[in-house]
Amino acid sequence: MDAVAEVDAVIGRMRTLRSVWPPDDGVAVFNQVYLTVTETVAEHLAGGAFADRRTAAALDACFARRYLSAVDAVDDCRRPPACWRPLFEYRRHPGVRPVQFALAGINAHIGHDLALAVVDTCHALDRVPADLEGEFHQVGDLLVLLEERIREDLMPGPDLLEIADPLTHLLGSWSLERAREAAWSAALVLWRLRDVPVLAEEFRVRMDAGAGLVGRCLLTPCRR
Template sequence: MAQLDHFIPSVDAVVSRMRALDASLPERDGVAVFNHVYLAVTEEVERRLDTGRFADPRAAIALDVRFAERYLAAVDAVADDRRPPACWRPLFQFRHHPGVRPLQFALAGINAHIGHDLALAVVDACRTLGCEPADLEDEFDRVGDLLGSLEERIREDLMPGPDLLQIADPLTHLLGAWSLERARDATWAAARALWALRGCEDVAEEFTERLDAAVGFAGRMLLTPLPD
């Protein structure tokens, strides 16, 4: 794997953290459902880095690690009895709710991580690398494509059964209301806006807070308890 500057942690480090969570959390825990999904994504990124699938490994690692660190920081905040970002609160609040299905937990976590964390991670990585968002666009797209293929697998693995095909099933409507592709497009626009606003601290902070709140609202809708 490509060597990095000392101030960029390795992908191995975040993978180890997620593996430890995967081993320690109860299987039905909503955070565990998302963590298992995200661990699979990060392991695949690591495999592709090892086989030279990224044109700029240093940029890809910086983006992947800064991205993962935002999720792990939310986990740490809850463990320390601190409030996580608004985008993550619904998942942690509803993680044990018996009326929320595993697919909802997975998509709520992806919503929080893509809709909020990824935009901030692009800015974090640009500051780490001393580059512009446009310099990370290829890596952003490759990670996004990987997430897209994984989302398809998630839907297949966590579908509750044939009843999902019935138009009256409430989960059908929830799934139709959220799109990873739309979330990716919005995230890239948000990252570019945040980078442009980096010299206006107050405005950037307000933009980030509103983004966090909006993504959290969407996550709360995705976690609406459903009848069996």
């Protein structure tokens, strides 16, 4: 299966998940906004927006498979990476708002999975991270659409989102742009450590734990 076909495959899987999860499920909230962005990536691939279509498609597919692997782990009664555990644990908590579920998913996916996806893609295509940098930033720019969609569709109205509302402070504590920058730096570190697997795994575990801690903070129940 070529990389573009793999993007279509992960889109199909996310559509299937959408059909079986109730829309108020916290993981379903993230799945829907992520599906929208992945569909947008597929449209850009088809329209020739990427200079290196194969690399962009491979990176997008490797990235999405990290999320789907976490879903499979939970379905198989296995523990997903630490970064994903808060979202799956709180997915039905009545005190957590939809925007929190969405941001917690983005945090897990970018704070842990994105760096690993860069390394996965380098190995799959026999490239080095510098070869992927352009596509990394282009895909990253599309991820901004995900955050914008969340804010447009899931944010409470101005009558609910007040300056004293805890949600206001939670939303201001996390930055997609900083998370993207950190993910690229982490990918470079992991690539340099590829011949020292013990250190690479230690770095990954610490990155995973850090993203999980941030996720728990983002999911602090604050519905009145």
